[in-house]
Amino acid sequence: MNIFILEDNLIQQQALKKMIKSYLEQHHLTSHRLIVSSRPEELLMQITQLTDPNLYFLDIEINIATKAGIDLAKQIRKRDPLGLIVFVTTHSEYMPLTFKYKLRALDFIDKALAPSEFSTRIQECLHLAQGASSYPQVDFLAFKNKRTSFKVPFADIFYFETTTINHRLHLVTKDSDRYFYASLNDLIKQDSRLFKCHKSYLINPQNIKEIDRTNRLAYFPNNEHCLIARGKLKTLINKFENIHNN
Amino acid sequence: MSIALFQFSCIFIIFRQISQISLTTWEMIGLLILGVISYAFLSYAFYLVLVLLLYLSGLRHGLKKKQALACFYSLYTITILTLLGNFLTVIAKSDFMLLALIPITIIVNSLVLKVFHLNLDFLRNNYWQISKTFLTLLNIGLFILCSLQFWSYYYDLAEVRIYLTVGLISLIISLITYLGLKVRLLQEKQLQQNQQSQLEQLIQYTNQIESLYNEVRGIRHDYTNMVASLGHSIDQSDLEAIKTIYEQVLRQASQQLQSPKYDLINLANIESAALKGLISAKIIAAQSKNISLQVEVTPNFTPVGINLLDLVRILSILLDNAIEAAEATPTPQINIALIAENTKQVLVIQNTCATSPLKQQKLFKQGFSTKGENRGLGLAIIQELMLKYNNLSLNTQYTAPFFTQELIITKEVD
Numbered sequence: 001m002n003i004f005i006l007e008d009n010l011i012q013q014q015a016l017k018k019m020i021k022s023y024l025e026q027h028h029l030t031s032h033r034l035i036v037s038s039r040p041e042e043l044l045m046q047i048t049q050l051t052d053p054n055l056y057f058l059d060i061e062i063n064i065a066t067k068a069g070i071d072l073a074k075q076i077r078k079r080d081p082l083g084l085i086v087f088v089t090t091h092s093e094y095m096p097l098t099f100k101y102k103l104r105a106l107d108f109i110d111k112a113l114a115p116s117e118f119s120t121r122i123q124e125c126l127h128l129a130q131g132a133s134s135y136p137q138v139d140f141l142a143f144k145n146k147r148t149s150f151k152v153p154f155a156d157i158f159y160f161e162t163t164t165i166n167h168r169l170h171l172v173t174k175d176s177d178r179y180f181y182a183s184l185n186d187l188i189k190q191d192s193r194l195f196k197c198h199k200s201y202l203i204n205p206q207n208i209k210e211i212d213r214t215n216r217l218a219y220f221p222n223n224e225h226c227l228i229a230r231g232k233l234k235t236l237i238n239k240f241e242n243i244h245n246n
Numbered sequence: 247m248s249i250a251l252f253q254f255s256c257i258f259i260i261f262r263q264i265s266q267i268s269l270t271t272w273e274m275i276g277l278l279i280l281g282v283i284s285y286a287f288l289s290y291a292f293y294l295v296l297v298l299l300l301y302l303s304g305l306r307h308g309l310k311k312k313q314a315l316a317c318f319y320s321l322y323t324i325t326i327l328t329l330l331g332n333f334l335t336v337i338a339k340s341d342f343m344l345l346a347l348i349p350i351t352i353i354v355n356s357l358v359l360k361v362f363h364l365n366l367d368f369l370r371n372n373y374w375q376i377s378k379t380f381l382t383l384l385n386i387g388l389f390i391l392c393s394l395q396f397w398s399y400y401y402d403l404a405e406v407r408i409y410l411t412v413g414l415i416s417l418i419i420s421l422i423t424y425l426g427l428k429v430r431l432l433q434e435k436q437l438q439q440n441q442q443s444q445l446e447q448l449i450q451y452t453n454q455i456e457s458l459y460n461e462v463r464g465i466r467h468d469y470t471n472m473v474a475s476l477g478h479s480i481d482q483s484d485l486e487a488i489k490t491i492y493e494q495v496l497r498q499a500s501q502q503l504q505s506p507k508y509d510l511i512n513l514a515n516i517e518s519a520a521l522k523g524l525i526s527a528k529i530i531a532a533q534s535k536n537i538s539l540q541v542e543v544t545p546n547f548t549p550v551g552i553n554l555l556d557l558v559r560i561l562s563i564l565l566d567n568a569i570e571a572a573e574a575t576p577t578p579q580i581n582i583a584l585i586a587e588n589t590k591q592v593l594v595i596q597n598t599c600a601t602s603p604l605k606q607q608k609l610f611k612q613g614f615s616t617k618g619e620n621r622g623l624g625l626a627i628i629q630e631l632m633l634k635y636n637n638l639s640l641n642t643q644y645t646a647p648f649f650t651q652e653l654i655i656t657k658e659v660d
Contacts, residue, residue, distance in 0.1 A: 095542040095544075095583070096540075097582075097583035097594050098542045102585065110504070147636060147637050148656065164307075164308045167636075176643035176644070178640070179640050180639035181636050
């Protein structure tokens with residue numbers, strides 16, 4: 001993991017650098033490279049090694065360019081899609097939800113925080129990044145059509161079900177649910193690991209907790225269940241047993 | 247026999263036309279068999295069985311909580327069919343001709359529905375806002391019409407029946423017209439209420455902005471004074487005094503200016519007075535309940551791809567729910583973001599919530615609410631509104647301590 005800092009105010013730049021360096025030394029993480037710059041182009045050229053996600057601390061307003069940090073973050077996203085971006089900036093630009101949504105920013109740290117709190121927040125980011133780089137690559141289901149687009153970790157998916165409205169689907173995952181317009185068949189095309197066990201249900205067999213053979217129901221960890229069509233029961237039981245024997 | 251079959255298919259078609267519910271093959275066969283059997287036992291009173299069966303199938307097809315509507319659909323189907331059928335028996339000279347004329351009922355019905363389709367759509371989409379007494383009266387009226395009709399068969403009052411039919415048809419037309427009037431009144435009332443609350447919200451917004459402005463003016467005044475005394479202290483090289491002024495005053499002033507209440511200024515980015523008014527009103531309501539609140543709006547946020555009134559209603563329900571849920575938590579917090587992108591708009595509402603409100607499948611079912619019985623109307627209304635659009639998707643998520651709802655409005659791309 002490399003750590004990048006974009007900051008044009010020299011005093012703040014050095015303070016942040018010092019803070020990060022002392023954290024790295026304390027935790028014996030000397031193998032990490034620390035790249036500091038006040039110019040977005042220069043920083044972008046330094047992003048070379050991409051074996052694991054990098055950590056970026058970006059100020060948003062650089063010199064008079066009010067959105068330099070945001071533009072840079074967009075560029076970084078293209079090169080380093082899993083990189084961890086933290087905006088370190090003044091309150092007037094504070095839009096954490098928006099940046100989380102648009103740029104998947106990890107955090108948003110206000111420069112005006114009391115020094116001790118500021119340093120704690122920086123350390124938390126470093127700590128989180130430390131953990132993140134050892135994670136295996138997450139396997140996503142990314143779906144996009146004319147009316148909707150979303151991305152969810154495949155392992156979190158429980159099932160998709162049709163609703164009383166044509167083409168309106170309901171996706172249930174470990175900690176969320178989502179209503180959108182698409183057809184079950186479009187989704188099967190997207191990922192063949194999904195299994196259509198009933199004309200109204202498309203399920204992720206990996207997450208089945210239990211199969212009720214007499215009533216033909218598949219149970220999920222949240223205790224919700226899906227119907228299983230008569231003809232699909234056998235195939236599903238096979239899949240279920242395969243998954244659990246491996 | 248063929249006439250009976252034909253009439254039954256008319257029932258299915260008319261029922262489908264009025265309620266937009268297509269019965270399954272099994273339901274149709276069941277209805278047919280039970281209809282024939284009850285005719286054998288009950289003679290003309292068999293219409294009661296038909297009405298009941300259609301009502302039950304309506305319930306099976308998503309009208310479980312809208313019994314009055316299911317009742318209306320089934321009564322309407324049977325009444326209109328017998329009324330028109332009556333006319334035809336008078337016109338037709340032979341059975342064969344009757345057979346040929348029966349499809350006319352369907353055509354006439356679709357014409358009637360076309361004329362009144364706005365009223366019926368309104369009924370379908372705004373079920374929860376229409377007085378149930380009115381619907382019950384309508385149903386009773388229809389039931390009486392229908393019963394009179396069948397009694398006239400039973401006592402074989404053929405000559406009376408023609409007058410009866412004309413009278414009944416004019417009655418049904420006046421009933422539907424009354425419904426139309428009622429609908430228009432309701433719509434007007436809704437519009438008026440909306441305008442009224444919009445005005446109130448905007449006045450509140452202006453007041454809030456004015457009081458913020460006065461506060462900023464006060465801070466500016468203090469600030470200028472402090473900078474002056476800072477200059478004085480620097481001249482005298484009084485480091486202690488400089489430190490004190492910085493720590494106690496300047497820092498405090500800058501923190502004061504960062505108070506979330508100044509987030510209200512972000513609303514300037516919303517290019518719709520109605521939306522601005524709504525959100526400011528909810529922010530003020532939340533602040534008065536000591537909920538800390540953060541609002542983000544990307545520049546030039548204009549809602550596209552959804553009727554403004556509908557968006558305002560959806561947002562107002564989501565925000566009310568968020569305030570109510572957050573209030574019950576130890577550190578209440580609500581975050582709102584209105585994000586405009588090239589192809590879509592995203593509205594994010596995040597609130598602290600004690601327990602996961604997702605008993606997932608039930609969240610949007612009629613009347614479901616974690617707040618107790620009969621209080622889930624808000625979510626049901628959202629669901630009803632969402633059905634009007636195919637470019638909306640709603641994503642809800644719970645990751646402690648935050649419950650997050652994301653409403654995504656895709657711009658039509660074709």
